[in-house]
Amino acid sequence: MKKVLLFAVVMMFSGQALAEDFFSNLFRFKGVKPMTDKLYKDSCGECHFAYQAGLLPKRSWEKMMLADQLSDHFGEVADLEEEDRIAIRDMLVADAADTSIYKRSMKIDRSIPENATPLRITETPYIKKKHKEMTDKYVKFNPKVKSLINCNTCHREIEKGIFDDDTVLIPNFGYWSEIE
Amino acid sequence: MKKVVILGLAICFAPALAQANLIPEMLSQYEAEGGSNFDAAAGKKMWSQEFASEDGDMRSCATCHNSDVRTAGKHKKTGKVIAAMAPSVPFVALEEGDEPRYTDVKKIEKWFKRNCKWTYGRECTVQEKGDFLMFLKDQ
Incomplete structure (x- = not known):
């Protein structure tokens, strides 16, 4: 009897967990893709919020992460070790807004004219409008x-x-x- | 058996070692790279010495870190609080993931590079870095 009861309790909780998983997966692509990488947070998040890659298109990150650009990062010196600079650039490019399946990233990307390469997230038309x-x-x-x-x-x-x-x-x- | 015990001890103390203050190691490294007779007084003087930036404003280490290194500083532009530089000030994590100062070589070099360029418009020499650490070490 005890075993059956235990089994039932376990089932109940795992059922709940499954349901929660199901619902969170359903909305998974609503916002922008979260970024949890430690190198990224350590390298960029020391000075400002570690903005997600999905907030700007690939061409913006490629430009921002050039060594010269980082030396004058909106007036600040944000130099990185070469290997870190490449690793972070690749990370940002991989999840950039124009390759993302997340809804808000897609909206940001669609709002930017093709010939524009914004470096400030706050200057993208979608973010401005919002x-x-x-x-x-x-x-x-x-x-x-x-x-x-x-x-x-x-x-x-x-x-x-x-x-x-x-x-x-x-x-x-x-x-x-x-x-x- | 001996090896097992050593391994066990190593594992136990590894986290403690990882948190150790690396200033002495950094000083010997800078010595190996050509620095000598690191001078706390020189480091202290340089700390508050002001340099004109391209924008015309005056900059020194103290602009963001405060002249009293035992107090927390504030980033000139963003206003972000910067933990005190003095090793004697007990470590308090201001944000999740913060680690005590002087425990990560890469981080020390990263910020020397960035901040020397911001303040002096060039990277610091090993002598200057050694002088700075010599000054900060006993604060």
């Missing part, structure tokens, strides 16, 4: 936000590649869904 309502009071003059480059300050599920409106919590203001 932040149209983010006026200075929420961002620039909000000491806890300051700039749109600090994505993770408001996008609380960003590590999972989720950018949905209901995950946006603006410091000093609250959930976006409640402000709107």
Whole structure:
């Protein structure tokens, strides 16, 4: 009897786990592909949020990761060891927006004119459009936000590649869904 | 049997060793590369010495790290908090995955390269790097 009971309990929990897996897989390609690589986080995430590869197209990452570009990375020196530079560039290129099957990556890529190679994520038309309502009071003059480059300050599920409106919590203001 | 015991001990102490302060090793490495008589006073002087950047602003190590290396600094542009440089300040992880200072050779070299270029417009010599570490070592 005890064994049967134990079996039932085990089944119950594994059933739940399976169901959770099923649902998370169903929405797997909704946002952008999460990036968990340690080299990437260590090399880029020391100074700023380690932006996912799926936020810019391949040509943008190829340009940004040139050695000369890294020496003047938006005014900062971001030099990397040559082997790391190549490894990170390849990682970014492999999951870039224009090769991604993630919904938001596809939208970002489609919004960029073919002849443009943006280096700033905040200057891609899709991201610009999505932040149209983010006026200075929420961002620039909000000491806890300051700039749109600090994505993770408001996008609380960003590590999972989720950018949905209901995950946006603006410091000093609250959930976006409640402000709107 | 002896080998097994050594292996066991090595495994036990490996994490502790990995966290060790690498300044002495770095100093001998810089010596091997041509540096000599590393001077804490020279390192200290250079720490606060200001250099004009291309943009016209004055830059020194202290711009972002503070002149008192026992206090946390702040990145000039991004405002990001930078942990104190002094080894005597107890390590506190500011973010997930943070590791104590001076425990990773690659990281030490990476930041010497980036920050010397930012401050002086060129990479530091082994002598300068040695002087800096000599100064920071006992802070």
